[in-house]
Amino acid sequence: MRKRILVFSLFATLFFSCSDDDGPNLEAVPPRLLAEVAPENDEEIQEFLQTHFYNYEEFTSPPAGFDFKIVIDTIAGDNADKRPLSEFVDNVDITVSSFEHGLEVEENDIPHRLYYLSARPTNDEVASLKAAGTCPECFPTVADSVFVRWEGKLLDGSVFDGAANPVWFDLARLQDLTQGFRGFTEGMPFIQRGENIVENGDGTVTVENFGVGVIIFPSGLGSFNALSASIPQYSPLIFTVDLFTLNNTDHDGDGIPSIEEDLDGDGYLYNDNTDSDSEFPPLANFQDGDDDGDGISTREEITDEDGNIIRPFPDSDNDGVPDYLDPDTN
The missing domain is CATH 3.10.50.40 (Chitinase A; domain 3)
Incomplete structure (x- = not known):
């Protein structure tokens, strides 16, 4: 190693x-x-x-x-x-x-x-x-x-x-x-x-x-x-x-612990990539500061005006997908 x-x-x-x-x-x-x-x-x-x-x-x-x-x-x-x-x-x-x-x-x-x-x-x-x-x-x-x-x-x-x-x-x-x-x-x-x-x-x-x-x-x-x-x-x-x-780690500094970016819960971090079609080279979510690729950082989409992280994460259109994972919400 x-x-x-x-x-x-x-x-x-x-x-x-x-x-x-x-x-x-x-x-x-x-x-x-x-x-x-x-x-x-x-x-x-x-x-x-x-x-x-x-x-x-x-x-x-x-x-x-x-x-x-x-x-x-x-x-x-x-x-x-x-x-x-x-x-x-x-x-x-x-x-x-x-x-x-x-x-x-x-x-x-x-x-x-x-x-x-x-x-x-x-x-x-x-x-x-x-x-x-x-x-x-x-x-x-x-x-x-x-x-x-x-x-x-x-x-x-x-x-x-x-x-x-x-x-x-x-x-x-x-x-x-x-x-x-x-x-x-x-x-x-x-x-x-x-x-x-x-x-x-x-x-x-x-x-x-x-x-x-x-x-x-x-x-x-x-x-x-x-x-x-x-x-x-x-x-x-x-x-x-x-x-x-x-x-504990937050590799991309987006405010979400890296283990929480294992979206499918299978314990493997590299197969969770919400915006894989829009990136080259592709980045797994735990490495990506803009998980949905909408041009707005993940941290911005999960924090209030004072910079405090909001939990549960905001879901503006109530479709069950948090804003930071939803490219249609910005």
Whole structure:
């Protein structure tokens, strides 16, 4: 997620081939289908979950000085009796379409399964908090910015990047699949933020009860067929994450939180574009300061003469469409 791994090629992989009669030439290998790769990746992930464990005993009964870092290891030898990750994770299905990866062959709404584990608090505790609705601000949405410490790995344990000290990530921008890490964004709402951040004066911070979790997802929610020196094509990815805090966002500064600009409520911000026929390049509503393209800014259409935001948003012609989404109202 550092700049050096965010830039991916959207072109087909090129391989050199040669024969006895001809010199070297380039052979274009077309991308594989999402519908073909997704179940293969899921099999790889499930095998990983069944053959690996994390240090759940330390999280259940923390020893003195425990750093609350997740350690994943193979179930074998002295660890043969450990409970597999498969007993601790939950999952959610997220659809992906070919246009999101810039693929030529059209595929729509292909399901991809993401697995997540909250080690502190546990998945069950997270589910209870969410169901009770007692602390919605404790969990990020896919539109928020998060202050996290993280490490990214392949299933074979190879580390491709990470941050030992916390950094800010804009989850909405990471949800754009050209970034290669949509799965990171989709998994973060299942991890709880910490409390009482204290700056230590040396560039580090201390945070109480920060959330600790793991997010595992298939390549369709990652970089898929993109070329990278550190992430092979079609590779599932694993992220261990410590969530310190979060900020709610309004990316276009129009007065509407970005998560509220997910009009269809599907959790994907980039397919909500009210004036897509009038823009080039098209901008999703959360990026667009004039959501209906009528020449009047969204902020102007939702505020009174003193600049205060009016809720519910004004609907001058009472047609059920707020003025800021209705190009016929100005």
